[in-house]
Amino acid sequence: MIEFDHVRKAFGDHVVIEDLSLRVEDGEFFVLVGPSGSGKSTLLRTVNRLVPIDGGRVLVDGQDVATQPIEALRRGIGYAIQSVGLFPHRTVAENIAVVPRLLGWPEAEIDARVAELIALLKLDEPGIAGRYPDTLSGGQAQRVGVARALAARPKIVLMDEPFGALDPLTRESLQASVKQIQRETGTTMLFVTHDMDEAFRLGDRVALMLDGRLAQVGTPLALIRSPADERVNEFVGGTRAYLRELAVRRVRDSMRRDEAAEGDAVSPDATLQDALGVMLAERRERLPVQGGGAILLSDIVVRPR
Amino acid sequence: MGCRRLRALAPLLILIALLVALPHAGGLFHAWFPELSHPLYWRTSFVELTLAHAALVGIATLIAVIVGLALGILATREAGRSLLPTVRAVAVIGQTFPPVAVLAIAVPLLGFGAAPTLLALSLYGVLPVLGQTVAGLDQVPASALHAADGMGYGRWRRLWEVELPLAAGPIMAGVRLSAIVSVGTATIGSAVGAATLGAPIVEGLVGNNTAYVVQGALLVGALALSVDGLLGLAEKRIRRHPL
Amino acid sequence: MGDASRENGTGPVAPRERRRAQSALLQQRLPVVVLCVIGLVAGLALPFLNIAPNRLLSGHASGGQQGVFALLWLVAAAAGGWRGGAVAAVLLALVLPLIAAVDATLLLHHKPPTTRIQLGAGFWVMWLAAALLLLDRLRHVRAGWRAVAWAVVVVSLVVGGWQGVFDDLALVREWQAQRGAFTDALASHVTLSLITLGVALTIGAPLGYLAWRARRAGGTLLSVLAFLQTIPSLALFALLIGPFAWLAREWPALAALGFGGTGAAPAVFALVLYALLPVVRYTVTGLDAVPADTREAARGLGMTRGQLLLRVQLPLGWPVLLAGLRIVAVQTIGLAAVAALIGAGGLGRFVFLGIGQGATDMVLLGTLAIIGLALAADLLFQAMMAATGRRA
Structure with a gap:
């Protein structure tokens, strides 16, 4: 201390x-x-x-x-x-x-x-x-x-x-x-x-x-x-x-556990910046998250309170 | 600035004051050294000795500057580059030779008097000028040389307008060192018969006349500090506004 | 390093390439040409030996071998490449003294025993030119061979001298005549210089550390020392006689220790004063050799000032301090010669006594010994600096 x-x-x-x-x-x-x-x-x-x-x-x-x-x-x-x-x-x-x-x-x-x-x-x-x-x-x-x-x-x-x-x-x-x-x-x-x-x-x-x-x-x-x-x-x-x-927040805090998506899954520990990068690269609005659930573009853009 | 210049010129003023006052200081030295019958050096006038000393140093330094600069420039040109290591070795090894030794070697060649002293002073004086010229020209930034070449300077024009002004500070330092060493060596030159301010000292040492020693030492000390002060001013000036 | 003359003109080359190769060759040969011309001129125009009726009278030149010297220098100039040039220079440096020795023996035939055969200006200039030629040619040779070449020259000359080859030369005769006095003078010169070096280091290094710690006071100290160094040595030596004589009068105990107006005490005092400037200045530079960041890192990690000094500053600054000591050693050996004028002994006594008597060989003997000492000290410190490169 x-x-x-x-x-x-x-x-x-x-x-x-x-x-x-x-x-x-x-x-x-x-x-x-x-x-x-x-x-x-x-x-x-x-x-x-x-x-x-x-x-x-x-x-x-x-x-x-x-x-x-x-x-x-x-x-x-x-x-x-x-x-x-x-x-x-x-x-x-x-x-x-x-x-x-x-x-x-x-x-x-x-x-x-x-x-x-x-x-x-x-x-x-x-x-x-x-x-x-x-x-x-x-x-x-x-x-x-x-x-x-x-x-x-x-x-x-x-x-x-x-x-x-x-x-x-x-x-x-x-x-x-x-x-x-x-x-x-x-x-x-x-x-x-x-x-x-x-x-x-x-x-x-x-x-x-x-x-x-x-x-x-x-x-x-x-x-x-x-x-x-x-x-x-x-x-x-x-x-x-x-x-x-986006670089500070993690996928796990913004994801939806009850949704699913196509494609390569991102880690729940990845930052939102990483997730957005993948979305832009793959031209998708939603990505699957490893271990279940998905992250949506709207979850990134609209900040949860 | 004014204060610094005064400090540099103070030894010169002291030297002049000593030259004026010493011939009248017989009484003082008599009181100081009552056991001496001749307490004031009389063989040659102090002014004459000082001028002879200064002339010897001046001529030797002039020769040293001409030869040292010429050799230094030659050795740093494209055509003379291969001479550079030899020239540098001469300057470095030569300066390990004690000035006294150079003086002593000149005697058998030229006999007694001012001639061997002048030869020794000039030969030895070349070394610092040469060394500093080579060092100064070597440390001119390559970018400045490229710029000069790029603007279409000729070889000699580049030397004259870029290299020498940029190297002027170190070269002047070499000239100063050369002159200071010459003042000291010329003093010892009186041991081989040159008429310099060393004469009262050597005579005083031989004849056990401390008064002579003091008079000679005071004058030559003031002369050395004057030369150092004047050339120091010149060096500072040249470093600030090169040519 | 390949032999440049061999590379030149082999096979068909474009004219421009050839011109470039020729100019490179000329560059490589320029020092040889210059030095050989100097040697040639000295051999033709300056007296090689002087014949004097006795050790106090001056002699007249003896001539006659101009053709031999011209041939020698032409051969040296023609010797190709780095290695060939080096071999030629080694031979020159050995042949010149040999010719002098043989000549001296021949010249002494049917002459009175007091006759002296002195080495003339021609010999010295040619020999110096040969040494410089060797120095230049050895630049592109491996360090090991460089040492071998110099060792061959020195060892041959020493062994030759030992065997009496040069016994008929005036310089050797003078040495034989004065052997005892010469050894004493050499010993006292070395002692004076060593004491000065020791005292200057003991006082100067701590002063340098203080000057480094307190910049402003350090600047004043350095300008005072620079002021002292400007005063001609003879004047400083002479001025000290009075105060030292007074000290010896006031404290007889000091006088009993050999302390007096003349002699070694004022000489060492003055020599130390002259030596302090380089010691202090190089100590400061050496301490500055450690960058401020490194010092801060060391302090931040918890090194004390003493640990910083011993473990970081000393190892990193030591080569700089050695460079300073090298200058001090060379300077002191030279100045100690002047100290002979105030009765401090040393090799300067030979020089000034010789000058007084007009005995050229005595002067030369003292002078050569002083130069030899200075060069030896210089080489010794250079070797130490090389050995304590920063990773030692």
């Missing part, structure tokens, strides 16, 4: 965070989204005290981070950034093992953990563990960066636009990996991005930050359906927000 309690931060005269309070629950995937300069990265970095705050408190599991020894605090929190920041003189395996080594894990345990992470993050190219960062592709380097952040099984992981520099395909695949790992391990994730689609795809809850304040906090659907004000609406995308909504 991460708690921001009336946090304030200014660089000189420029106020970056203004009296901000927020609570991130255990096991939650929480996304801070906002334009550049909105203070979201600064807020993230107050958690591991890379940025000291001017007022208020930041609590991790109920304890004020300011009272904890700084290195011990950081070693207990995973951290990944956009530019990755791998150590160029260390191999992939050594880079992943940095925090376990700092924590003094036994060698055998470190080796096992590194192997596990290499598999978990699909870094399965043979011999990759012994390679140096400058031989990796951007996607591979970021996978190593994420593995390094997760290496010591932190309860909390901070990620600062980790996928911002990647191509769309690599980004989607990494998003899926991270989301899956987070769900399986129950890690508390605080994730910063300026990409609204990424925020809605990943976040259990999303906070939109504007000019150092929280403009709105809620589930992706809540932000799309009832934006708090005009600026939120603008950021969520106005009428295009409904397209975003």
Whole structure:
């Protein structure tokens, strides 16, 4: 659990965070989204005290981070950034093992953990563990960066636009990996991005930050359906927000169990966007759903209340 | 800007002040070193020594600039490219030769006096200019060269209007280094009979006359800082508005 | 690397292709042509050896072998390709001293025993040209062969010297006459330089770290050190005599340790002052070699400043620091020669004593030793830099 309690931060005269309070629950995937300069990265970095705050408190599991020894605090929190920041003189395996080594894990345990992470993050190219960062592709380097952040099984992981520099395909695949790992391990994730689609795809809850304040906090659907004000609406995308909504909602929530249809069945876990894509491609207005039932074009277009 | 220029020119003012004041400072040095019968260097006037020193450095630097620039440009042209590694090796290895060594080698060739000093200063002075010319011309962005070629610049026009202006900063840094090293080496040149500001120092060291040493050291220190300041200003200017 | 002359003109080629091949060949041969012309001119116009009645008087040129040198350089110019050129250059670098040695023995026949046969400007220029030719020809040869070629030259000359081949040359005679003093001077020169390097590193590296941490103060420190470095060495050495003599007078304990106005103490002090600028500057550059993102990642993962320094910054910045130490070593060896003027000993004593006496061979002996030391230090640091490539 991460708690921001009336946090304030200014660089000189420029106020970056203004009296901000927020609570991130255990096991939650929480996304801070906002334009550049909105203070979201600064807020993230107050958690591991890379940025000291001017007022208020930041609590991790109920304890004020300011009272904890700084290195011990950081070693207990995973951290990944956009530019990755791998150590160029260390191999992939050594880079992943940095925090376990700092924590003094036994060698055998470190080796096992590194192997596990290499598999978990699909870094399965043979011999990759012994390679140096400058031989990796951007996607591979970021996978190593994420593995390094997760290496010591932190309860909390901070990620600062980790996928911002990647191509769309690599980004989607990494998003899926991270989301899956987070769900399986129950890690508390605080994730910063300026990409609204990424925020809605990943976040259990999303906070939109504007000019150092929280403009709105809620589930992706809540932000799309009832934006708090005009600026939120603008950021969520106005009428295009409904397209975003399709990417958030699942077939299982809109389908009719008592109907049937012809053709290839879609999964109940697919998004409405996927279903609409199939309908457009196959020129059908209804599709069967795996396990029985069907999804209708009208169910997608007319939003259920 | 004004403040920076003043700071660069301050050593020159100090040098001039020293040249004016030192001939009248006999009493001061007598009080400081009462055991010395001649506390003020008298063999040659300080102004004369300073001018001789500056002339030696000036001529040597001029030769170094002409030779260094010519070799550097030649070695970076298409026709002379194959000479580049050798030229670069000469510049790098040559600079590991201590200036004193170059001076000492010149003596058997030319005898005592100003001639071996001038030869040594020029030979040694070529190396920084050459090295920096090659480095400066090498680091001209390929895009600028492509653009110049694309606009139909001829080879020499491209050199004159694109490459040299873009390389002027590093080249000027080389000239500055060359001149500074020359001031220092010319000082030692008095040990082989050149009339420079090193003469009072060497004579003072030999004759145990600390007053001479102080006078020579003050003047040559001020001269070195003046040269550094002036050429530093020139370098800054050239980096800001190339040609 | 193939022999370019073999590729040229085999089979029917289009005229333009042939022209291009010829121009490439010319490119490849240009350094050979330039260096051989230099060698040829030196061989024809400059004295190869000088005959002096004794070690203090200057000599007159001895001539007569111009034809031999012309032939040698023409052969070198004609030797084809990279490997052929390299072999020719190795032979030249060995044959020139051999000719000098044989000539010296012949010239000394029926001459008084004080007669000295000195190597003249012609020899030195030709030998340098041969060395540069070797350097150029070896560029396209594998590193292993490069080392072999240089080793052949150095080992042959050393073994030849050991066997007394060059005993009739003035330089060797001077060395034999002054062997004890020369060894002492060499030892004290090396000691001076090593102490300076050690002290400068001990003071300069922490200063560099502080300058890196506090940018503004660091800038001031660097400009003060740059100011110091501008002051001519002789002036700084000389100016230190007064303060050091005063210190020794005030604290006799220091004087008992050999501390005084002249000697090694002020010399090391001045040499360290000169060495600090490169050490501090390269330390700062080395610490900057770690990108800010990597540093932040390291801090974010919970590394302490010390761990960051030892595990990340030092390994990544070490090659840069080594490059700085290489400059310091070369600079110090050169400046230490000047320190002889304030009685610090070292090889500079040979140079300045020799200049004072007009003993050319003594000057040359000291000078060559200083150059040799500087080159050796340069090579040593280069080798260390190569060995500690960033993955070491």
